[in-house]
Amino acid sequence: MTRRGRPASAPGLLARLDALARAAAPSVSTVAAMVLAAAPVGLPTLVPAVALAGVFFWSLFRPASMPAPAVFGLGLLQDLLGFSPLGIGVLTLLLVHGAALRVRRALAKQSFPLVWLAYCGFAVLAVGLGYLLQALLGWHLPPTPPAFAGFWLAVGLYPILAWPMSLAHRGMQRAEGLA
C-alpha cells in the first residue's frame, strides 16, 4: 500500500488515545497479572515471579513503555501485596530494570532460549538480593527453601508469561508500523 502526497496531519484524539493505551499497556497488564497472582491457589506466592518477568521483558523490548517510575510503582505494589519489609521489591526490580537497559542492545536481537538463559541469571541475582535484604531488614536469616522455590517459579513462569507479552509486543509494533 502506498500513500502519496499529503502532509501528515496533527494526531487526532483517537490516535493519541491509541498511543496512550499502547504506552500504558505493559505496566497496566503487569499490575493486573500481579494482583491476580496474589489469589490463593495453594502454590508458593507467584507475585515476585510475575513482577520480575514483566519488568524484565518490557525493559528489554519496549523500554519507552516501562520507565523507571513505573518500575518503582510495580515494586511498591509487590511489597504492599505481600508481607515482606517495604522496599525490597522496589530495589530489586529497579536494579533488574537498570541492568536490562544496559544489556538490551545485545540481548534484544537474540533468540528466545538465549533471552531465557539471561533471564535465569537475572532471576538468580534478584532472588539472592531479595534474600539478603530480607535477612538484613528482618535481622534474622530466612530459610532458604522459599528462595529456591521462588527462583524456580520465576524461571518456569517466564516462557508462559513471555508468550502473550511477545504477541502483544508484535501487535503493537505492527500498529505503529501502520500509523
Next chain:
Amino acid sequence: MIRLSVPLRQALARLSVPVLIAAAFGTMLLGKADTLLVERTRMALADLLAPLYAVAAEPIGAVRGTVAEVQGLLNLRQETARLREENDRLHRWQAAALALEAENALLRRQLTFVPDPAPQFHTARVVADAGGTYAKAVLIATGPFLQVQKGQVALDERGLAGRVSEVGSRSARILLVTDMNSRIPVVLEGSRARAMMVGTNGARPRLQHWPSGMQPQEGDRVVTSAESATFPAGLPVGIVHLGETGWPEVELYARLDRLDLLRIFEFGLAGILPPEAVTRPDPSVRPRH
C-alpha cells in the same frame, strides 16, 4: 506537557534510575521507621482490591477444584482404604465419647456446674495469599456485616489457623501459625506440659521451651493454652511429630495450604495486643475476667 530539549530529556532519563534507587532505600528506611503507616497503606490497598478478589474467587475456585479432583481420582484406592480405617477408629471414639458424655452429664448435675458460654464466630472467605516469599499470611474479605478485630482467633474446619493481625474496612489479614513471627502458647494434652509453638515458615511449626524432663512424644495431641490470655484453652492445634533432626514439630490439623473459609472467633480475650491497641483501647473488646 512541557517540551524539553533532547539532551536534557536524555540526561533526565539516565538520572531517573539512580534517583529512584535512592528513593528505594528511602522507602526501606520509611518501612523500618513507620510501621504503622506501612500497615495502613497495606490495608488500604487490600481494601481496594478485596471486591476484585471476591469476584475472581469463583473462577479460581473452579481451577483449584479441578486440580483437587484430578488428584483425588489418582489416589482413590488409597483414600478409600485410609477412610475405612479412619471410620473404624472413629466409631470406637464415638462410643467412647457417648459414654463420656453421659458420665459428664451425670457428674455435672451433681456439681451445679455453670457452663462456658458458647463462643461467637463468623465465617469469612479467604480471598488472597497475603504472605510473600518469606511470610505466611492470608487475606479474608470482611464487610459491613462482618466486623473483625485485631487479635481474634481464626480456625478452619479442623483446627487453629492463625490470628487476625491487621484489619481494614473490607478486608483483614490473618497471620498464620506457620509464619516465622508466630508464637503460640500450647499444652501437650497427654502430659499437660506447656510449650511454645514457633513458626518456621515451613509446613510444620516447631515446639520449644517445654519443661525439662517432659520431652514431647510422637503422637501427643497439641492444644492451645490459656497462658497470657490470648487464646482460650483447648483449641485443637495438631499432633506432635518428630522431624528429621529429631526436633519435635507439630503436624497441624488445619490445612493451611488450601484455606478457603476461615472461622473468626470472638472469645472476648484481650491478651497481648500490638502497641497501638494499648494506647487506643477499643471499648468493644472486654476482657472476660
